[in-house]
Amino acid sequence: MSVSLPPTSRDVARIAGVSQTTVSYVLTGKGAISPATREHVLKVADSIGYRPNLAARSMRTRRSGRLAVIMGVAFDNQMRMLSGASHVANEAGYVMETHSVEGTVEDRTERVLELAAGGQYEGILTFVPVLGSALSDGRDAPPVLAATAFDEQMRSVGELADAGLIEVFVRALVAAGHRRFVHVAGPQGFSSARARHDTYLATVKRLGAESLGVLGGEWPPETGRQAVLALPDDAPPVAVIAANDDLAIGVLRGAAERGWSVPGDVVVTGWDNARFGAYTMPTLTTVDVDFRAAGRHAMRLLVAALRGEEPPPQGDSLQHIVWRESTGRAGPPAASGT
Amino acid sequence: MSVSLPPTSRDVARIAGVSQTTVSYVLTGKGAISPATREHVLKVADSIGYRPNLAARSMRTRRSGRLAVIMGVAFDNQMRMLSGASHVANEAGYVMETHSVEGTVEDRTERVLELAAGGQYEGILTFVPVLGSALSDGRDAPPVLAATAFDEQMRSVGELADAGLIEVFVRALVAAGHRRFVHVAGPQGFSSARARHDTYLATVKRLGAESLGVLGGEWPPETGRQAVLALPDDAPPVAVIAANDDLAIGVLRGAAERGWSVPGDVVVTGWDNARFGAYTMPTLTTVDVDFRAAGRHAMRLLVAALRGEEPPPQGDSLQHIVWRESTGRAGPPAASGT
DNA sequence: TGTCACTGGTGATACGTGTCACTATGGTTG
DNA sequence: CAACCATAGTGACACGTATCACCAGTGACA
Numbered sequence: 235m236s237v238s239l240p241p242t243s244r245d246v247a248r249i250a251g252v253s254q255t256t257v258s259y260v261l262t263g264k265g266a267i268s269p270a271t272r273e274h275v276l277k278v279a280d281s282i283g284y285r286p287n288l289a290a291r292s293m294r295t296r297r298s299g300r301l302a303v304i305m306g307v308a309f310d311n312q313m314r315m316l317s318g319a320s321h322v323a324n325e326a327g328y329v330m331e332t333h334s335v336e337g338t339v340e341d342r343t344e345r346v347l348e349l350a351a352g353g354q355y356e357g358i359l360t361f362v363p364v365l366g367s368a369l370s371d372g373r374d375a376p377p378v379l380a381a382t383a384f385d386e387q388m389r390s391v392g393e394l395a396d397a398g399l400i401e402v403f404v405r406a407l408v409a410a411g412h413r414r415f416v417h418v419a420g421p422q423g424f425s426s427a428r429a430r431h432d433t434y435l436a437t438v439k440r441l442g443a444e445s446l447g448v449l450g451g452e453w454p455p456e457t458g459r460q461a462v463l464a465l466p467d468d469a470p471p472v473a474v475i476a477a478n479d480d481l482a483i484g485v486l487r488g489a490a491e492r493g494w495s496v497p498g499d500v501v502v503t504g505w506d507n508a509r510f511g512a513y514t515m516p517t518l519t520t521v522d523v524d525f526r527a528a529g530r531h532a533m534r535l536l537v538a539a540l541r542g543e544e545p546p547p548q549g550d551s552l553q554h555i556v557w558r559e560s561t562g563r564a565g566p567p568a569a570s571g572t
Numbered sequence: 573m574s575v576s577l578p579p580t581s582r583d584v585a586r587i588a589g590v591s592q593t594t595v596s597y598v599l600t601g602k603g604a605i606s607p608a609t610r611e612h613v614l615k616v617a618d619s620i621g622y623r624p625n626l627a628a629r630s631m632r633t634r635r636s637g638r639l640a641v642i643m644g645v646a647f648d649n650q651m652r653m654l655s656g657a658s659h660v661a662n663e664a665g666y667v668m669e670t671h672s673v674e675g676t677v678e679d680r681t682e683r684v685l686e687l688a689a690g691g692q693y694e695g696i697l698t699f700v701p702v703l704g705s706a707l708s709d710g711r712d713a714p715p716v717l718a719a720t721a722f723d724e725q726m727r728s729v730g731e732l733a734d735a736g737l738i739e740v741f742v743r744a745l746v747a748a749g750h751r752r753f754v755h756v757a758g759p760q761g762f763s764s765a766r767a768r769h770d771t772y773l774a775t776v777k778r779l780g781a782e783s784l785g786v787l788g789g790e791w792p793p794e795t796g797r798q799a800v801l802a803l804p805d806d807a808p809p810v811a812v813i814a815a816n817d818d819l820a821i822g823v824l825r826g827a828a829e830r831g832w833s834v835p836g837d838v839v840v841t842g843w844d845n846a847r848f849g850a851y852t853m854p855t856l857t858t859v860d861v862d863f864r865a866a867g868r869h870a871m872r873l874l875v876a877a878l879r880g881e882e883p884p885p886q887g888d889s890l891q892h893i894v895w896r897e898s899t900g901r902a903g904p905p906a907a908s909g910t
Numbered sequence: 911t912g913t914c915a916c917t918g919g920t921g922a923t924a925c926g927t928g929t930c931a932c933t934a935t936g937g938t939t940g
Numbered sequence: 941c942a943a944c945c946a947t948a949g950t951g952a953c954a955c956g957t958a959t960c961a962c963c964a965g966t967g968a969c970a
Contacts, residue, residue, distance in 0.1 A: 240691050242956055253920050258958055265959090266918055285691055289636065290956035293627040293925050300667075307655045307864070310648035317645050317672035329638075332670050333662075334655035353578050353623055455851045480847060487851040509818060510848045513793045513825040526645070580926055591950050596928055603929090604948055628926035631955050 241284045250278040261286060288329075297356060301328045301536065302349055304360035307336055308453070311506060311525045312361050315381065318529025319359065326537045328356070335362065339423055343368045350376050357536045363423035377539045380425075381532040397429035399521050399555055402567070403475060403503045404437040410564035412473040412501065413443055418450040418461045418485060420477035430477050430505065446472060450481060458484025462492065462500075470499035479504035479511050482518055486560070497562030507556055516559030524552040579622045588616040599624060626667075635694060639666045639874065640687055642698035645674055646791070649844060649863045650699050653719065656867025657697065664875045666694070673700065677761055681706045688713050695874045701761035715877045718763075719870040735767035737859050737893055740905070741813060741841045742775040748902035750811040750839065751781055756788040756799045756823060758815035768815050768843065784810060788819060796822025800830065800838075808837035817842035817849050820856055824898070835900030845894055854897030862890040 243261070247254040252271060259265030260275040267275075278284075292299050301323050305312045316332065323330040333349065335342045343365040350358055350368070358378045360368075369378050404415065417434040420427030431448065438445045446469060449461035458481035465472070476482035482504030489500045496502055496516055504511060504520040511518035531548055538545050557565050581599070585592040590609060597603030598613045605613075616622075630636050639661050643650045654670065661668040671687065673680045681703040688696055688706070696716045698706075707716050742753065755772040758765030769786065776783045784807060787799035796819035803810070814820035820842030827838045834840055834854055842849060842858040849856035869886055876883050895903050 243958095244956075254957085255920060255922095255959085256918090259919085262958075266916090268918060271918080287631070287956050288692065289627045289631040290925090291958075293625070293631055293927090293955090294957045294959080296925070298627065305651070305655075307652055310651060313643070313648060313651055313672075314645055316670060317643075320670060320672055329669055331667050332654065332658060334658055351621075354626065455847055459851065483848050483851045487853065490853055508848075509793055510821050510846075510852075513797065513821045514848075515825065515828055515853060581928095582926075592927085593929085593950060593952095594948085597949085600928070604946090606948060609948080625926050628955090629928075631925095631957090632927045632929080634955075 240287075241282045242287065243284070245282065246275065246279045246284050249282065250275050298354055299328050300355050301330045301533075302355045302358045303330055303332045304342070304346055304349075304358065304362060304364075305332060305334050306362040307334055309361070310508075311523070314525035315361060315529030315532065318526035318531075319533035320529075322530045322533035322537065326533075328537070330533075331355075339363055339365060346378060350378055357540050359532055359536050363421070363425075377536065379532065379536045379539065381528070396553070397426070397433040399553055400430050400433040400475060401437045402555060403519075403561075404434070404441060404443070404473075406564045406567060407473045407501060407503075407561065408441050408443055409567070410562065412471065412564070414446055414469070414472045415443055416446045416461070416465065416469075416472055416474045417448045418458050418474060418476040418481045419448050420453050420481070421451060427477050430475075434475050450477065453478060453480055455480045455484035455487070457481055459488040459491075461485065462488025462494075465492075470494050472500055474500060474502045476502060476504050479506045479508035479518060479520055482520070482560070483510065483514055486514055486516075486518070497560055501562050501564065502560040504560075511556075512558065514560075519558045519561040519564075520556050521553050522556050527552045578625075579620045580625065581622070583620065584613065584617045584622050587620065588613050636692055637666050638693050639668045639871075640693045640696045641668055641670045642680070642684055642687075642696065642700060642702075643670060643672050644700040645672050647699070648846070649861070652863035653699060653867030653870070656864035656869075657871035658867075660868045660871035660875065664871075666875070668871075669693075677701060677703060684716060688716055695878050697870055697874050701759070701763075715874065717870065717874045717877065719866070734891070735764070735771040737891055738768050738771040738813060739775045740893060741857075741899075742772070742779060742781070742811075744902045744905060745811045745839060745841075745899065746779050746781055747905070748900065750809065750902070752784055752807070752810045753781055754784045754799070754803065754807075754810055754812045755786045756796050756812060756814040756819045757786050758791050758819070759789060765815050768813075772813050788815065791816060791818055793818045793822035793825070795819055797826040797829075799823065800826025800832075803830075808832050809839075810837075811839045812841070814840060814842050817844045817846035817856060817858055820858070820898070821848065821852055824852055824854075824856070835898055839900050839902065840898040842898075849894075850896065852898075857896045857899040857902075858894050859891050860894050865890045 243257045244254050247257045250257070252275060256267065256271065257275055259267050260272050288299065303316065303319060305316065320330050335345045342362055346358060346360060346364050346368045349355060355376050357376050359381060360378065361381045364380060369380055415438050417431060419431045422428050422431065435445065446465065449464060450457045458476055462485050474485050476485050482502050485502050486496055489496050494500050502518065504518045507520045507522035511520050534546050581595045582592045585595045590613060594605065594609065595613055597605050598610050626637065641654065641657060643654065658668050673683045680700055684696060684698060684702050684706045687693060693714050695714050697719060698716065699719045702718060707718055753776050755769060757769045760766050760769065773783065784803065787802060788795045796814055800823050812823050814823055820840050823840050824834055827834050832838050840856065842856045845858045845860035849858050872884050
């Protein structure tokens with residue numbers, strides 16, 4: 235009694251009493267098939283546990299049905315973006331593979347180009363910044379889409395780069411009496427970091443507040459700590475707008491080391507709503523980001539590009555502020571306000 | 573001028589002046605081919621940028637060459653494990669796809685079984701706990717290996733479940749004068765959490781110290797906070813062994829809320845060496861884990877199972893303690909021994 | 911009644927690879 | 941010199957699917 239091979243479309247056809255062609259048309263929904271036979275074939279296919287052989291299918295269609303996602307190694311929230319992207323890819327009939335890259339932006343770009351040229355993938359989505367030269371709209375090479383892009387020629391995927399809530403932070407802090415600001419920025423290769431940076435500068439200027447400068451430029455907490463250690467002794471009272479929660483916790487630590495109280499001498503905002511932010515002392519005001527939804531949206535854009543469809547609009551906003559202790563009495567704007 | 577199709581092994585054969593069979597034998601390294609022709613063929617293949625069509629290959633060999641990795645959504649360190657696993661899989665000639673699952677352990681198990689039955693994958697590696705019934709050694713179904721397993725019939729992948737350093741923690745704290753201990757455990761579905769739990773109990777007992785109990789049972793920081801809030805008022809001085817850093821930061825917060833100083837009244841240890849642990853106040857003593865290496869090892873085990881080889885031994889230890897402020901003056905054992 | 915259009919379905923074929931069975935060529939041995 | 945063997949290479953085929961070209965039947969309409 236040997237192990238039986240998995241059923242093929244021919245098996246289904248034989249049992250259902252139709253031709254293999256008919257089975258194929260039923261499964262792809264392309265031919266002219268009567269509802270009766272369609273249902274019959276589907277029933278038979280289900281009853282014998284038929285699954286299309288993807289290898290054979292993709293050989294015939296000359297489409298691999300495979301998408302690649304490029305991720306870095308050190309970004310925790312990619313986990314959730316990956317999850318969202320994976321769902322969308324599978325629903326759209328693709329399988330999604332992940333590749334992790336490290337090294338300089340040139341190294342990463344090189345790797346992405348290599349993957350694109352390999353011909354194995356129909357599309358590539360990258361969660362880490364690459365040079366704009368790697369991005370493509372898919373006319374002669376597979377489309378490469380960046381969920382976080384390096385330069386101005388990029389096609390970035392919207393919402394993650396929307397830093398509008400930075401303006402809300404600054405306005406609320408000004409309303410609470412703060413006049414002096416500092417920005418601890420992330421790497422400017424990330425469009426999100428760049429957007430926060432730009433929004434910070436614009437808002438501080440517009441409101442006539444004072445910016446003591448922009449520091450940072452990397453994501454790790456140590457960068458945030460060093461930024462605070464670099465401030466002049468007479469900096470407080472000062473409001474620190476950090477580009478993410480990792481930087482913000484570094485800021486908290488740095489402030490403590492200098493004997494500055496938070497939120498007394500220094501107030502701090504973060505971004506990402508990392509799990510630890512509700513347990514630091516003080517707890518961290520931050521922006522909650524729906525990374526799953528961001529991942530879904532990014533993948534939808536890629537799938538739309540693959541199908542030559544219009545990019546779907548972003549749905550509801552993925553971000554909202556979580557006010558906590560690190561901003562003291564500053565809070566959401568009153569409903570009345572300008 | 574139309575877009576040219578990717579070159580096939582026939583193209584290589586034609587240009588190299590040999591048969592397609594020869595090209596195939598060269599590329600798979602199986603036939604009897606003279607070194608001269610082999611090199612010639614390889615050169616030609618390279619020059620025209622030939623890449624084997626994976627779909628055609630896998631149709632012929634009836635092997636998909638695909639592996640699946642199951643991950644949860646909320647575990648940051650999976651990112652690095654994924655990266656390690658991905659490298660090994662690619663080196664071994666497999667492509668690796670990721671699926672994320674959520675829900676109860678039954679839901680997850682169901683999903684894994686579904687994937688295994690789908691016949692698309694040659695092997696499955698799961699980073700989240702599933703019921704032992706899902707695990708298989710691959711005799712009639714694809715092998716399913718758990719990097720973190722649910723019950724005793726599991727095939728868990730070693731080092732991550734090695735909680736030996738818990739004993740070092742307890743010994744060092746006892747040497748520093750601590751007598752009363754508490755364990756804040758993780759979900760016992762994770763073999764790592766179970767190992768830490770068991771090692772804690774055994775060590776405390778062996779050293780004749782007092783355990784005020786085991787609390788927790790989930791991973792989020794709030795669990796750690798609640799554990800501290802549940803302690804009796806006269807608990808301090810007490811040493812808290814937390815199952816990971818998320819729990820530990822919750823413990824720090826809980827202690828602060830109760831007015832207990834760390835490391836004065838309470839000392840705390842964590843696990844995982846999360847980035848924030850060096851910036852909490854106080855900084856967190858923890859265990860640094862090489863998740864990349866763990867991911868590599870897990871994938872090597874799966875590949876070995878696929879090939880019917882002996883499982884490769886774990887290399888150097890992936891874990892070491894990072895002593896920081898939260899354990900006060902306790903530190904590495906003196907070189908002199910017992 | 912003959913013709914046309916349309917619906918529902920079939921037969922044959924090609925995708926690119928790996929592998930079985932086989933052949934030609936020298937070299938070695940009895 | 942015949943018989944044999946190992947080496948190096950070839951021809952033909954099958955894997956399971958999607959799709960092109962075709963065909964039978966059925967009304968509709970002039």
